[in-house]
Amino acid sequence: xxxxxxxxxxxxxxxxxxxxxxxxxxxxxxxxxxxxxxxxxxxxxxxxxxxxxxxxxxxxxxxxxxxxxxxxxxxxxxxxxxxxxxxxxxxxxxxxxxxxxxxxxxxxxxxxxxxxxxxxxxxxxxxxxxxxxxxxxxxxxxxxxxxxxxxxxxxxxxxxxxxxxxxxxxxxxxxxxxxxxxxxxxxxxxxxxxxxxxxxxxxxxxxxxxxxxxxxxxxxxxxxxxxxxxxxxxxxxxxxxxxxxxxxxxxxxxxxxxxxxxxxxxxxxxxxxxxxxxxxxxxxxxxxxxxxxxxxxxxxxxxxxxxx
Amino acid sequence: xxxxxxxxxxxxxxxxxxxxxxxxxxxxxxxxxxxxxxxxxxxxxxxxxxxxxxxxxxxxxxxxxxxxxxxxxxxxxxxxxxxxxxxxxxxxxxxxxxxxxxxxxxxxxxxxxxxxxxxxxxxxxxxxxxxxxxxxxxxxxxxxxxxxxxxxxxxxxxxxxxxxxxxxxxxxxxxxxxxxxxxxxxxxxxxxxxxxxxxxxxxxxxxxxxxxxxxxxxxxxxxxxxxxxxxxxxxxxxxxxxxxxxxxxxxxxxxxxxxxxxxxxxxxxxxxxxxxxxxxxxxxxxxxxxxxxxxxxxxxxxxxxxxx
Numbered sequence: 244x245x246x247x248x249x250x251x252x253x254x255x256x257x258x259x260x261x262x263x264x265x266x267x268x269x270x271x272x273x274x275x276x277x278x279x280x281x282x283x284x285x286x287x288x289x290x291x292x293x294x295x296x297x298x299x300x301x302x303x304x305x306x307x308x309x310x311x312x313x314x315x316x317x318x319x320x321x322x323x324x325x326x327x328x329x330x331x332x333x334x335x336x337x338x339x340x341x342x343x344x345x346x347x348x349x350x351x352x353x354x355x356x357x358x359x360x361x362x363x364x365x366x367x368x369x370x371x372x373x374x375x376x377x378x379x380x381x382x383x384x385x386x387x388x389x390x391x392x393x394x395x396x397x398x399x400x401x402x403x404x405x406x407x408x409x410x411x412x413x414x415x416x417x418x419x420x421x422x423x424x425x426x427x428x429x430x431x432x433x434x435x436x437x438x439x440x441x442x443x444x445x446x447x448x449x450x451x452x453x454x455x456x457x458x459x460x461x462x463x464x465x466x467x468x469x470x471x472x473x474x475x476x477x478x479x480x481x482x483x484x485x486x487x488x489x490x491x492x493x494x495x496x497x498x499x500x501x502x503x504x505x506x507x508x509x510x511x512x513x514x515x516x517x518x519x520x521x522x523x524x525x526x527x528x529x530x531x532x533x534x535x536x537x538x539x540x541x542x543x544x545x546x547x548x549x550x551x
Numbered sequence: 552x553x554x555x556x557x558x559x560x561x562x563x564x565x566x567x568x569x570x571x572x573x574x575x576x577x578x579x580x581x582x583x584x585x586x587x588x589x590x591x592x593x594x595x596x597x598x599x600x601x602x603x604x605x606x607x608x609x610x611x612x613x614x615x616x617x618x619x620x621x622x623x624x625x626x627x628x629x630x631x632x633x634x635x636x637x638x639x640x641x642x643x644x645x646x647x648x649x650x651x652x653x654x655x656x657x658x659x660x661x662x663x664x665x666x667x668x669x670x671x672x673x674x675x676x677x678x679x680x681x682x683x684x685x686x687x688x689x690x691x692x693x694x695x696x697x698x699x700x701x702x703x704x705x706x707x708x709x710x711x712x713x714x715x716x717x718x719x720x721x722x723x724x725x726x727x728x729x730x731x732x733x734x735x736x737x738x739x740x741x742x743x744x745x746x747x748x749x750x751x752x753x754x755x756x757x758x759x760x761x762x763x764x765x766x767x768x769x770x771x772x773x774x775x776x777x778x779x780x781x782x783x784x785x786x787x788x789x790x791x792x793x794x795x796x797x798x799x800x801x802x803x804x805x806x807x808x809x810x811x812x813x814x815x816x817x818x819x820x821x822x823x824x825x826x827x828x829x830x831x832x833x834x835x836x837x838x839x840x841x842x843x844x845x846x847x848x849x850x851x852x853x854x855x856x857x858x859x
């Protein structure tokens with residue numbers, strides 16, 4: 244594959260940025276990749292493991308001369324980081340981000356974007372429970388969706404270039420507007436995460452059941468909740484604060500349904516429960532058919548090697 | 552390994568029974584294994600794939616002369632099945648079951664157990680989203696916990712024999728009383744399943760987000776919910792109806808916590824959210840250290856072959 248962006252800057256060096264770096268190297272689509280992280284410890288680790296061609300001591304330094312700048316920081320600080328780097332963004336460059344919420348990021352970032360710079364938000368729907376600079380791997384985006392959210396009047400060539408870039412990293416791409424994105428993600432990601440966090444917290448709190456019992460007997464269903472409830476706390480705090488309306492809407496629907504099932508249990512209405520449980524199987528089949536999961540027996544998943 | 556029970560009867564031929572059969576064959580701990588399923592279709596399939604040494608046309612026929620009878624039917628019919636087979640249970644035999652709820656099963660089954668028969672309930676904490684006679688595999692119980700629930704005054708030798716049997720199938724064993732079991736499982740399994748079913752139902756219902764979007768973008772968290780929400784509807788209906796009190800108690804705690812987090816989101820209380828999300832990570836680490844899951848990157852789990 245040929246180079247798509249001669250100079251790429253990654254601001255923030257966690258799971259997504261480090262995976263992007265290894266995926267760029269695998270695909271050969273970037274010339275020099277610079278990186279910056281606020282923590283000196285993270286920058287040191289990045290240098291040790293060869294993450295980025297050049298790790299810089301400031302965000303501005305990393306962004307100077309970049310053709311593509313990708314903000315990989317928590318949603319809550321996207322605006323401040325953009326204000327800091329804006330003076331060095333070069334005309335014609337593309338500024339992007341990988342935040343899990345889009346309306347709030349667009350509102351925070353847009354006012355700081357210089358004329359002549361293309362701000363094109365994205366959201367790669369991929370992740371693991373790991374975080375930090377050592378957690379990335381080249382295959383993270385393979386066969387996963389990256390949503391591209393060009394704003395109105397965005398330059399089509401710049402958008403296409405970014406799409407091609409993400410496809411080169413292994414991703415499938417789809418365009419969407421920010422409000423719809425935030426609603427879809429509230430359903431498929433944000434509310435499930437909040438619920439998982441809640442359930443794990445309840446288990447941890449219940450004094451009549453010890454943590455060691457919860458841990459030993461987790462294979463009966465609970466385990467899958469703990470996986471998603473182990474994600475980065477700062478990232479998730481910012482997600483809920485910045486996608487408040489959609490999350491609260493879906494939570495409202497969720498509790499309404501939950502109360503209906505709770506009442507069916509209390510009343511002994513087996514038909515209601517059976518019908519509900521039968522209906523939800525169809526969605527699962529769809530996910531397997533779409534290649535977004537396997538139906539292999541799940542023992543605790545088999546390790547899969549990192550290539551990097 | 553030497554034979555532990557000369558004759559074993561499996562009543563009901565779904566995921567657990569079929570896995571028990573293949574695990575017994577792997578371990579060589581049973582002489583002849585008979586099986587019965589209510590559905591003629593299931594019996595036909597069982598004969599075709601060599602599931603059980605002899606598939607019988609009635610539960611009674613399967614149980615005649617058995618040293619161990621294991622009820623692998625939904626919790627709601629355990630009592631009726633026991634009443635049917637009671638006349639042929641031989642003195643000194645062990646009757647067991649693998650139901651996910653124990654107090655209700657003990658109450659339903661005990662009145663029908665003939666004198667001289669040891670009724671020792673068990674619960675293997677293992678499963679996949681698959682069900683039916685073709686879904687079993689010998690490794691299902693490996694390194695998973697099977698809970699043994701001897702009733703008061705149960706014969707120690709009979710209990711030990713059943714424990715040794717489960718250990719030979721690959722399981723770790725632990726003894727527990729029925730009420731504590733039902734509470735622990737309400738936390739680690741029953742409530743998580745209900746919540747997962749609910750979330751999948753909400754996603755399916757939301758007209759502004761299509762099912763195809765839910766499916767495409769499921770890798771962002773939702774996928775893990777659909778896995779457990781694809782389990783057998785009949786089994787789960789019976790679980791909720793027969794573990795009503797513990798499930799409703801845990802659900803009450805869950806909604807209380809969820810409302811507190813919901814209020815924190817509404818008020819923008821980031822500190823509360825961050826502290827909560829940090830605390831739940833510790834439980835996850837415990838599960839990985841206990842060998843009940845891996846922390847490998849999760850792409851949709853790698854298929855793992857069936858041996859059988």
